[in-house]
Amino acid sequence: ALHGRADAPLVTGRVDSPAATLRGVTVLNTGAAITYQAGSLALDDGSAQLGSSQLAVSGHYGAGSAALQARSSHVDASDFNDFFEGRDVFDGVGSVSLALALAPRSTDARGYAALSDASIAGIPVGDVQATLANAGSDGVHLDLTQRSQLGESTLSGDLAFVGHDAVLPDFRNATFRAAATTTGVDLGLVARLAGLEDVGLRGVLDAHGTAHGTLRKPLADIAFTVRNGYVRKLQLRDAHGRIVSDGSGVQLADAVVVMPFGQATANARLRNTGALSGAAQLSVTDLHGMAELAAPHLDISGAAHADVRLHGNVHHPVFEANIAGQPGEISGVAYDQLAARASFAKNELTIGDTSLRLAHGRGTLTLSGTLPLEFQPFGLGPARRPVALHVTASKIDVSAFDPLLKDFGTVTGTVDANASVTGTAGQPQLAGSAMLSGGGVRSKYQSVPLHNINGDLVFSQDSITLTDLSGVAGKGSFAGKGKAYVVPAVGLRKTPGIAYYANVHATDFPLDVPDWVSGRLNGDIGLTQSGATPLLAGNAQLNDGAVPVSAIVQLATTLGDTGPPPAANVPGAPPLRPGHIIAYGGGVYPPGDHIITTAAIATPAPTFFDLPSLNLQLTTQASNVRVRGGPIDLTTDGSLDIGGSVRDPQLTGGFSAKRGTIAAYGVAFHVERGLLSFDPDQGVLPSLDATASTLIDGDRVTLDVSGRVDHLNTIVSSSSGQTPEQILATILTGSTAGALVGGVTQQTLGESAQRLLGAELTRSLLAPFSNTLAQSLDVEQVSFEFNAQGQIVFEVRKYVSPTVAVLYGSTITQPVVQYWGGSYRVRNGIAVELTTTTSPSGQTLYSLVVRAV
Numbered sequence: 001a002l003h004g005r006a007d008a009p010l011v012t013g014r015v016d017s018p019a020a021t022l023r024g025v026t027v028l029n030t031g032a033a034i035t036y037q038a039g040s041l042a043l044d045d046g047s048a049q050l051g052s053s054q055l056a057v058s059g060h061y062g063a064g065s066a067a068l069q070a071r072s073s074h075v076d077a078s079d080f081n082d083f084f085e086g087r088d089v090f091d092g093v094g095s096v097s098l099a100l101a102l103a104p105r106s107t108d109a110r111g112y113a114a115l116s117d118a119s120i121a122g123i124p125v126g127d128v129q130a131t132l133a134n135a136g137s138d139g140v141h142l143d144l145t146q147r148s149q150l151g152e153s154t155l156s157g158d159l160a161f162v163g164h165d166a167v168l169p170d171f172r173n174a175t176f177r178a179a180a181t182t183t184g185v186d187l188g189l190v191a192r193l194a195g196l197e198d199v200g201l202r203g204v205l206d207a208h209g210t211a212h213g214t215l216r217k218p219l220a221d222i223a224f225t226v227r228n229g230y231v232r233k234l235q236l237r238d239a240h241g242r243i244v245s246d247g248s249g250v251q252l253a254d255a256v257v258v259m260p261f262g263q264a265t266a267n268a269r270l271r272n273t274g275a276l277s278g279a280a281q282l283s284v285t286d287l288h289g290m291a292e293l294a295a296p297h298l299d300i301s302g303a304a305h306a307d308v309r310l311h312g313n314v315h316h317p318v319f320e321a322n323i324a325g326q327p328g329e330i331s332g333v334a335y336d337q338l339a340a341r342a343s344f345a346k347n348e349l350t351i352g353d354t355s356l357r358l359a360h361g362r363g364t365l366t367l368s369g370t371l372p373l374e375f376q377p378f379g380l381g382p383a384r385r386p387v388a389l390h391v392t393a394s395k396i397d398v399s400a401f402d403p404l405l406k407d408f409g410t411v412t413g414t415v416d417a418n419a420s421v422t423g424t425a426g427q428p429q430l431a432g433s434a435m436l437s438g439g440g441v442r443s444k445y446q447s448v449p450l451h452n453i454n455g456d457l458v459f460s461q462d463s464i465t466l467t468d469l470s471g472v473a474g475k476g477s478f479a480g481k482g483k484a485y486v487v488p489a490v491g492l493r494k495t496p497g498i499a500y501y502a503n504v505h506a507t508d509f510p511l512d513v514p515d516w517v518s519g520r521l522n523g524d525i526g527l528t529q530s531g532a533t534p535l536l537a538g539n540a541q542l543n544d545g546a547v548p549v550s551a552i553v554q555l556a557t558t559l560g561d562t563g564p565p566p567a568a569n570v571p572g573a574p575p576l577r578p579g580h581i582i583a584y585g586g587g588v589y590p591p592g593d594h595i596i597t598t599a600a601i602a603t604p605a606p607t608f609f610d611l612p613s614l615n616l617q618l619t620t621q622a623s624n625v626r627v628r629g630g631p632i633d634l635t636t637d638g639s640l641d642i643g644g645s646v647r648d649p650q651l652t653g654g655f656s657a658k659r660g661t662i663a664a665y666g667v668a669f670h671v672e673r674g675l676l677s678f679d680p681d682q683g684v685l686p687s688l689d690a691t692a693s694t695l696i697d698g699d700r701v702t703l704d705v706s707g708r709v710d711h712l713n714t715i716v717s718s719s720s721g722q723t724p725e726q727i728l729a730t731i732l733t734g735s736t737a738g739a740l741v742g743g744v745t746q747q748t749l750g751e752s753a754q755r756l757l758g759a760e761l762t763r764s765l766l767a768p769f770s771n772t773l774a775q776s777l778d779v780e781q782v783s784f785e786f787n788a789q790g791q792i793v794f795e796v797r798k799y800v801s802p803t804v805a806v807l808y809g810s811t812i813t814q815p816v817v818q819y820w821g822g823s824y825r826v827r828n829g830i831a832v833e834l835t836t837t838t839s840p841s842g843q844t845l846y847s848l849v850v851r852a853v
Contacts, residue, residue, distance in 0.1 A: 004037070011036040025050070025082040032057070039063050051079030064103060066167045071097040077118060092118030092125075098132065105164050109133065109140045123193050124148045138164050151185035151205070177212040187229070203229030203236065213247065220245040234293045235260055248272055261289035268310055276317055278310035287328060302328015304338070318345040327359065332403025334359035348382065349373040351389075363396035363415075372425050379495040383426025393417035393434070409443030412451075419459045426489030426496060430459035439471070447512040448474045455480070462486040466502065476508035476520065482527075501528040503538075511542070519545020519625060525618075533645070537617035542625055549629025549709055552686065618642040622655060627676060632688065632709070634660035634674055644680075651678035651686075662692040662705055669694045669703045685709055701727055797823065807833070 004010035016031035032046030040062030048055050053075045059068040077090035098111035111132040118125045126148025135141035139160040146153045157178025161169035185205040191197060209222030222243045229236030241255030249271035257264045262285050268278030284290055288301040304325040312318040325338030336359050341352035354367040369389040374381040396415040405411065419432030439453030455469035462485055469480035482502030489496045509521040523540030576582055582596040621639045628634070638655030657674030669692030678686045685708050693702045700719040707713045716724050795809035803825040810818040821835030837845045 008038060009036075023083060029054075050082075052076050053079045061167070064167065066102045068098065068100045071095075075115075077115065089121055090119070092116060092128070094118075094128075102167055102169065104166060105138050107134070107138045107140060107161060107164070107169065124150060126150070135160060138169075149186065150189055151182055153180065153182040155180040157211075171215060173214070175212070175214055176218075177210075179208075179210045181208045182206065187226070200230070200232035202231075203227060203239075209243075211245075217247045218245060219247055232293065241266075249275075252278070259290075261286035270314065274313045274315065276310055276312050276314060280308040280310075282306040282308070287325075299331045300329065302326055302335075304328075312345065316346060318343060329403075333401055347375050348385070349375065358396070358400045360400075362400040364392075364394045365396065366392045366394075369420075371421070374495070380425045380428070381489070381495050383424065383489040383495070385425045387421050387423055387425055387428050389421045391417060391419045391421075391432075398436075398439070408445065409441060411439070411441050413437065413439030413453060417457075427462075428486060428496060429461055430464065430486070431461075432459045433457060434459075445513055446473075447514060447518075448510040462488070469504075474510035476506065476510050478504055478506045478509055480504040499530045501526060503527075506540070511545070515548060516551045517542070517545060517547050519543055519622075523620075533613050533615050535615045535617060539619045539621075541621040541623065543623045544625070545622065546626040546628065549627060549632055552627075552629075552709070614646040616642045616644055616646065616649060620653075624658070625655070626660075627655070630709075631663040631712075632660070633662070634671060634676065634690075636660075636674070636676060638676070640678060649684055650680040651684060652680055653678050654686075657690060660692075662690060662703055667694055667696070667701075669701075682708065688712060696730055699730070701730075805831075807835070809835075 001012050002009060003012065012033075012035050014031065014033045018029060020027050020030050028049040030048045033044040035042040035044070040060060042060040044058050046057035048057070053072060055070060055072045055075075057068075057070050060066065073095050075094055075096055077092040077094075078088070081087060081089050092115040094113065094115035096111070096113045098113075099109070100111070101108040109132050113128070113130045115128045116126075118128050125146050128144070128146050130142065130144045133141045133143075135158040139158055141158050142155070144153075144155040155178060157176060157180075159174055159176045161171075162173045162175060163170060183206050185207075187205055188202040191199055191201040204227040205224060206227065207222055207224040209220060211218055211220040213219040220243070224241060224243070226236055226239035229239050236257060236259065238256065238258035242253040244251045244253050249269055251267070251269045253267055255266040262283045264280060264282045266278065266280035268276070268280075270276055282305070284304045284306075286301075287304060288299075291298045291300045302325060304323060306321055306323045309320040310317065311320075320343040321341070323338070323340040323342075325335070327334075327336050328338070329335070335356055337355070337357040340354040343350045343352070349372070351367065351371045351373065352369065356365045358364070367389060369387075371387060371389045372381060372385040373379070380387075393415055396417075398411050398413045398415060402410050414437050415434065416437075417432070417434035419430065419434060421428050421430060423429035434457040436453065436455045439455075440449060440451040441453070442449040450471050450473045453469075453471035456467045458465045458467065464484040466480065466482040469482075471478050480503060482500065484498055484500035487497040487499055503524060503526040505524050506521045511521040512518045519542040521540060521542055523538060525536065525538035525540060528535045528537070574582065576596050580597075619639065619641050623637050624635060625637070626633070626635045634655075634657040636655035636657050638653060640651060640653035640655075642649060642651055644650035654675055654677035657671050657676070660671040660674065661668045662671060663669070671690055671692045674688070674690035674692075676686050676688055678684075687708050688705055690705045691702060692705070693700055695701070696718075699722070702717050702719075704715040704717075705712055716727050718727050722730065793809060793811055795807060797805050797807045799805040805823045805825070806821075807823055808818075808820045810816060817837065817839060819835045819837040821833060823831045823833045825831045832848070832850055834846070834848050837847065839845065
């Protein structure tokens with residue numbers, strides 16, 4: 001309705017709406033009585049409903065004053081989340097009342113607010129009580145308390161308006177003064193609510209602070225203390241400090257953290273301009289205790305002190321550290337003094353003056369100057385960063401580093417070095433030299449120790465040259481040389497690389513790796529890297545050695561798949577169709593991945609302990625090398641070409657047997673011929689094709705063995721034409737299977753036991769000794785066997801031509817019976833022998849026999 005005069009109109013009315021929207025949020029039952037007169041707008045009996053929250057509002061605004069009254073007996077804070085796109089920002093239920101009157105240089109404020117089970121952004125603040133009152137004639141006083149599972153807080157403060165000449169105050173000129181206290185804040189709960197569970201923060205925080213000044217330039221001083229604090233397993237025995245704001249920036253002052261292994265103090269400052277400054281001191285009395293928490297796999301002990309300086313700005317912080325270590329150990333390496341200087345900025349670490357004095361007078365290592373390093377990726381860099389580093393090693397006793405070798409063995413020798421690196425990180429320039437003298441190695445992996453190892457390194461421009469490397473092992477020796485080149489960081493290369501070659505020459509080197517290989521090694525082996533993968537190439541010859549079959553199997557299992565490649569034709573498997581995968585299995589197939597597919601088979605991600613990436617191009621020869629394991633005991637000659645890579649070796653070649661035995665059915669069969677061959681199409685394990693024979697009661701029994709060494713096929717036959725079952729029965733009982741049907745006599749059992757015992761003793765005890773002795777004497781056959789009387793018979797056989805041999809034999813127990821003569825091989829496995837025997841009585845007998853050899 002419109003009332004009054006034209007120059008002083010009076011407008012009254014009422015606005016009601018059952019439903020309206022405010023910023024897209026529905027507001028129900030909105031209504032108010034409105035009055036306007038003489039430039040003043042009044043609102044009376046106003047109401048609104050948002051969800052379940054009902055609000056009553058009244059007030060006015062004019063040229064000389066303003067007022068607002070709002071109250072609600074029921075407020076659900078979650079009703080206001082619709083203004084935040086439905087996110088759970090607020091929660092809690094309570095009531096609120098506010099009365100505010102404003103006029104120039106006058107403020108009258110009264111009210112309260114109470115909420116239960118309140119939370120903000122999921123953080124529980126619990127029960128909140130707030131009261132509003134006057135602070136002088138033109139100010140507001142606030143008292144607030146909060147209590148929840150997070151802790152308890154209180155806040156009391158005054159807000160005074162300065163230069164309040166209009167109805168509404170100017171908050172830019174307002175001043176404030178406040179004091180706040182919080183106790184019992186659960187840091188573990190805070191970390192979980194903040195999504196920082198992995199930090200492992202626990203404990204209780206107490207804090208008290210004061211603040212004053214203007215809203216644009218607040219001044220604050222907050223003191224904090226952490227009780228029963230932990231970061232994971234790290235106990236914070238004491239943690240306290242202050243956060244100070246002085247208008248020009250924020251400062252961390254007098255911060256102290258006490259831990260079981262030491263303590264840290266820090267002061268830091270962030271200016272409004274973004275500039276950073278600060279210093280920290282870390283004193284560690286127990287490095288082992290610190291490592292157990294920070295790096296459990298690092299074995300370190302002793303004490304250290306570090307001074308850290310901070311400067312730069314928030315976009316480019318720079319940390320500089322000076323570290324001084326008292327006597328201690330790192331992974332068992334003892335030192336008397338450790339000093340280091342380093343700086344870190346923008347993913348770059350610069351190592352400066354550093355020195356390490358080993359304990360017990362074992363030498364000193366010194367680095368002076370600067371060496372820039374990058375972390376991602378780790379390496380020397382950035383490319384244009386200057387390098388100026390000088391390294392000095394004075395009388396370094398390498399035995400000090402024995403603990404790093406763990407169970408590998410021990411080393412001896414002295415290292416002296418004087419070298420420098422200049423230029424840039426992308427193109428470093430080298431100068432100087434290093435020398436190893438009097439070196440030695442003892443290891444369980446090489447039974448014959450190495451000694452008198454000497455060598456020199458020469459650094460010049462972009463190269464490192466190894467000269468005069470030499471050493472002695474037993475009656476053998478080795479010598480080596482090599483060179484490495486620094487590949488500069490140019491073009492697409494971000495960091496410098498290394499290309500190198502090295503060669504080692506062995507002369508009668510006594511190789512003796514227990515349970516793996518032994519013998520005299522001669523040859524040249526070289527290692528070269530010019531591309532991504534190094535190449536190991538060369539020629540080597542092993543003489544008078546031994547290789548257990550178990551070592552071949554284990555090496556094959558380690559280096560690659562022991563079965564044929566998946567693309568091979570697999571017996572019994574159907575043809576592979578496009579898009580198909582064939583999986584097969586069974587005892588007839590060798591070990592390996594029994595999958596046929598044209599697709600790449602997924603392999604596990606490489607780990608630190610994976611085999612190195614190394615290509616192979618080796619030619620090896622063996623002379624008089626014994627291969628023994630399981631039923632096989634062969635002395636062989638031959639050659640083997642090794643190609644491919646360490647992870648996928650390709651072996652080609654073979655070894656022919658000079659002598660040996662194959663044990664089967666409790667009987668030692670003498671090898672007539674044998675070939676141990678390697679074929680890359682059959683995996684890494686070798687195949688054996690051998691024929692061996694023995695005489696049983698005048699009958700020549702032949703054993704044919706073929707197949708891979710992990711799946712040997714055995715065929716047994718006899719010169720008399722017996723079946724395998726009859727041959728086996730003869731071996732076991734001395735009679736054929738048919739003779740056993742009528743019963744077994746005591747005499748037969750006794751002879752069988754004697755035969756089995758003699759065969760087992762021959763196989764287990766005498767055959768290995770015979771082959772070893774034959775290998776040592778370099779004769780074709782030395783045999784020790786038990787005869788029918790239980791005596792050990794010793795026989796030596798030496799071929800003077802491929803078919804003619806001379807022989808000598810004798811019993812080694814009383815009565816002694818000796819014989820000698822000659823043998824003519826008629827065909828493989830059959831020989832005619834003429835021998836003369838001298839009995840204990842002195843009588844000479846001559847015999848002509850046909851036997852298996």
